Amino acid sequence: MYTIGEFSKITKITVKALRFYHEKELLTPSYIDSESNYRYYSKGDIETAQIIVNLKSFGFSLQEIQSITKEFDDESDVTQILQKQKDAIERDVKKLTAISSTLELILMKEKEVAQMTDVFDDIQVKRLPELQVVYVRWQGKYSETGKAMGQVYRAAGRHAGGAALNLYFDCEYKENTEIESCLPIKKKITTKLECKALPAGEFVTLVHVGSYENIGSSYEKIFDYIKSINKKTLLPSREVYLKGPGMIFKGNPDKYLTEIQIQIEES
Amino acid sequence: MYTIGEFSKITKITVKALRFYHEKELLTPSYIDSESNYRYYSKGDIETAQIIVNLKSFGFSLQEIQSITKEFDDESDVTQILQKQKDAIERDVKKLTAISSTLELILMKEKEVAQMTDVFDDIQVKRLPELQVVYVRWQGKYSETGKAMGQVYRAAGRHAGGAALNLYFDCEYKENTEIESCLPIKKKITTKLECKALPAGEFVTLVHVGSYENIGSSYEKIFDYIKSINKKTLLPSREVYLKGPGMIFKGNPDKYLTEIQIQIEES
DNA sequence: TATTGACTCTACCCCAACAGGAGGCATCAA
DNA sequence: TTGATGCCTCCTGTTGGGGTAGAGTCAATA
Incomplete structure (x- = not known):
């Protein structure tokens, strides 16, 4: 005892x-x-x-x-219970892995943004490679982008391979404009939405810092530059949302980062 | 509001x-x-x-x-926290996966045993293939097998590929006998303990049902049979612990299953 | 205007699986 | 005999709420 x-x-x-x-x-x-x-x-x-x-x-x-x-009092009598427990644990594992990969996604995006602190507000001319995207085409107001992005993320969020972007097919500003909301993906997938490849090419780019409301000044800057080098622009223009409202916080609009990419004719 | x-x-x-x-x-x-x-x-x-x-x-x-x-109020400010959380979650996932695979091991073993209900207490002559095992050699009383098995399981438990067994190198019963406690493994691994391959060969086998204390009668049966077919036996003899004290319960000794395997000279 | 039904409030007890601590005996060696 | 542990019961606290009681409130209808 x-x-x-x-x-x-x-x-x-x-x-x-x-x-x-x-x-x-x-x-x-x-x-x-x-x-x-x-x-x-x-x-x-x-x-x-x-x-x-x-x-x-x-x-x-x-x-x-x-x-x-x-x-x-014998293991052979509890196999069903053990099997059930194993299944339950595997469900938990799946849930946790899903959370983990969501966190990974957020962290990746933040890392990406953190690496490019040097190019803010600086005009660059660079060659962009072809880009596989999932996309939806829609018409409406600029401010409704959120809805379309929601659709795209729900369809392909877990295969995302980079920051989301919008394509604009009008060359001037319009209330009701034609937009394609795209999400880059690592490899082709089958989903409800369509996939396509955005063509490679020569682009003039500028990372706009701050709220979307003031993005006009950045467009001005970039078009002034294009005029100064005497190039012709091609449609559509792209806006890459490097950093906007996040997955958790709405965030501080003064920290939003949007890369404007305008394709130019190659010489 | x-x-x-x-x-x-x-x-x-x-x-x-x-x-x-x-x-x-x-x-x-x-x-x-x-x-x-x-x-x-x-x-x-x-x-x-x-x-x-x-x-x-x-x-x-x-x-x-x-x-x-x-x-x-911004995701970029909480990356460390998110990273920490992700690490914690991944630790949890590892723990749960370990539990899950332990459960899998138990279930596999039970399944194996459940499949062989037909051969109980029935003498068979069969050819056994070569068997990779991790083993320890020791001298002592039969009842001390648990300790040796513990060692072997700690060293290679996660790579186990079948039921554990003992090899006996004496042909008669002794108080202090020479024993090798073996655990079959799926493939060769490096561990503190030694690996070897048990040779293939022709064996007379009998699954003993019940407590180890009564195993004598099964030995009697099997030796009587060997005598009746006029074969010579080879050492070591094997005892395979198909079902013994389990991972959870000590279990009911009346349900223990031990396969006695005695090698005979091939004709 | 009065009433009714849906809503909301606080306050209390409940769950798992113990941990920590208070205050009071029991036991054992010096 | 005297400490020093060890053990006992009883109480509270933890996390994230769920359930219920009794009382007060709101808005629409008769």
Whole structure:
């Protein structure tokens, strides 16, 4: 016979927990002194304790453990229960992995943005490669972009391979304009929405810092530059939303980053 | 302004939870009628609620959410926190996957045993293929097998490819006998213990049902048979522990299954 | 205007699975 | 005999709310 303290050291279950298990009738000590109320545990209790520890390590609740230990004494009788538990655990694993990959997505995007602090507000001429995207075409107000982006993200969010962008097919500003909302993807996928490849080419680009409302000044800057180098522009123009309202916070509009990309004729 | 019920429907947070968040100063309604104490939520509160829902879906506790929303308002400021959370989640995933594979191991073994209900207590002559095992050699009493098996399982348990077995190198019964405790593995691994291949060959086998104490009668049966077919036996003999004390329960000894395998000279 | 039914308020108890601590006996060695 | 542990019961606290009771409020209808 062991006192509760000795038994605790043997089984590596805390004294608190042992008293709790006694109260819950999960592990009743073999003998209880009726005067002092001291608990005394037998060697057989060690075995029971081991079973409890094992089942706990498999994620069973104390209630489940109680019913298992009361009803069964052989592993072959609990295979269904074990299978169920395994399935439940695998469901949990899937959920957690989904969360983890969502977090990964956010972190990737932030990393990408953090790496390009040097090119803010600076006009560049560069060659962009072909870009696979999932997209929807729609007509409406500029401010309704959110809805379209929602659609695209729901369809292909988990395969996203870069920042989302809009294509504009009108060369002047219009209330009701023709827009394609695109999400770059790593490889072709089948979805409800269409895929296509945006062509490679020579682009003049400028990263606009701040709220979308002030993006006009950046357009002015970029068109002035294009005029100065005497090039012709091609449609559609692109707006890449490097950093906008995030997945968690709406964020500070003064920190929004939008890259304007305007294709020019190659010389 | 929305009443708590309306706000609950909009945000899909229960009324109970909203009151709880108010109490915890996590989401304080924009206006509270000082006479009726009715809570009224604004449109801006919807955004805050969304942030809370998002952070909750990432597995943050309410306390964490509170400190995050108080201190930050942009995703780029919380990347470390998100990274930490992701790491924590991945740790959880690893733990759960480990549990899941342990359960898988138990289930596999039980399945294996369940499939062979037909050969109990029945002498068979069969050819066994070569078997890769991890093993320890030791001397002692038969009843000390548990210790040796523990060693082997700790070293290679996760690569186990079948039921554990003992090899006996003495042909008669001895108090202090020479034993090798083996665990079959799927493929060669490097571990503290040695690996080897048990040779293929012709074996007479018998599955003994019940406690190890009565295994003598099964040995008797099998040796009688070998004598009757006039074959010579080879050492070592094998005892395969198809079903013994399990990972969870000690189990019912009457259900233990041990296959005795005795090699015979080929004709 | 009165009433009704739907809503909302606070306050209290409940769950898991113990942990921590207070205050009071029991046990054992010096 | 005297500490020093060890053990006992009882109470509270944790996380994220759920459930219920009894009372007050709101808006629409009769």
